[in-house]
Amino acid sequence: MDAIRLDLDGLAARVSDGAKIALPPDYSYCAMALVRAIIARNVRDLHLVGVPALGFQADQLIGAGCVGTVETAAVTLGEFGLAPRFSASIKAAGIRMLDATCPAIHAGLQASEKGVPFMPLRGVIGSDVEKRRDDWVIGQNPFAENDPILMVKAIQPDFAVFHAPLADRFGNVWVGVRRELMLMAHAAKSSLVTAEKIVDGNLLDDPVRAAGTIPGLYVGAIAEAEQGAWPLGIPGGYDADQDELARYVDMARTEDGFAAYMAGTKAVAAE
Amino acid sequence: MTTVNDGVRAEEILIASIADMLDGLSHIAVGASSPVPGAAAMLARARHPDRTRVSVLGSEDNNFFTDGGKELFDCAGQGRIDAFFLGGAQIDGQANINLVSVGNPDKPKVRFPGSFGSSYMYFTVPRVILFRLEHTPRTLVEKVDFISAPGTSEPNIYRPGGPYALITDRCLFHFDREKGRFSLASVHPGHTVEEIREQTGFDYDELAAVPETRLPDAKTLETIRGPVAAQIAEIYPGFAAEVFGIEKAA
Structure with missing residues (x-):
């Protein structure tokens, strides 16, 4: 069965107000381009589930006012320090915070994966x-x-939202050893996935690749997005854009700076 | 941190002291954003390359897990991890750690990233080493504002793991799980017993004569500045550039 193929805006349009979405940590495959498309739609009251921790994706969604609840073991920008819009929002009691611990998030998703309570x-x-x-x-x-x-x-997200290096036209998505994405996809009602490249062949035909591939069964829709993790990197692909991440952290210290950053990034993406 | 003694950097003393506590272990795991513990684990591995494995969260070169983010915790639950590191915005005298917030958690004065895996790893990993670079009454407190992970548990709680030591920029404490108290084990060069009493917000035990933390020997320094520095640069390029003056390899 062929996958539903959309563009970034089409994928983003599937995320409605109040949706519970699972997101990977910055060291995994993050769909940053899709997150920007979700922000552009002014979605409200999202419930983010960090699997198990969150980073730049969450900080931008929170800063843009898209988030009602954050359920995660942590929100961190790694070597860049505290997540500025997250911290500001918590101090202003602007979001509902469900502090967790990493393996409890995994356990909750594993329960959903098995269909147990x-x-x-x-x-x-x-x-x-x-x-x-x-x-x-x-x-x-x-x-x-x-x-x-x-x-x-059990934690059952409406959507797992992530990026991948490779997908095929059947919606099979290769994630290699980044199997928290597999767990997210199994647990969520559906997955919205961007991939660097979508090929015509079937990734499951190669047994070496099949073991690290999420079957299209779990994938609601896919979109091709070259550099879709930018300014984060993808392990084994391209490195994070350190200058761009630093620019974000600097500007996002204030609400106005954050707004200016997001407006600028949108303008660059449109070119 | 600054250079302290005979051209040995404070970080290098910490790395060597921690590595001594990891000597000969089978599997040492290191969480995110922990360059000094990470370097210590790599030093321990360099000393016993055939016996010691190191897993660093977020590293590509020092991470052999293939089952995603959960595998580290599954490993710990089974007893396959011998040592791990935790920090804390606040750490108290019962070894409770706080990685969440200062003040009322519903409307905190300061919010930190969160508890990560601490609430679990503290129970499942036998040798948890607490690491905190700011040793002041603000960070080492009598009682934490939020317990991300408790230092001790009731006897009926399953707990093969727990706190083993607390190392700071000033000293090393050991933790006595029976008594639920820290004791001062050694004072780093350039610091004093009196200063530590003054800068610590909780009460702890102290022997009549507290030794000075020993400086790493020449071979240890050579290993830290050679292979360990190169390995740590892959994960923490900022730290490696600042402490060892090296850039990440292409």
């Missing part, structure tokens, strides 16, 4: 992270006595 996880008990989550429950290991264990409610 929750997933047990070691650790976490006694932390304020656990105490502040009413969707996490401390239960009892049924196979032992007096062994409390955390149960994390």
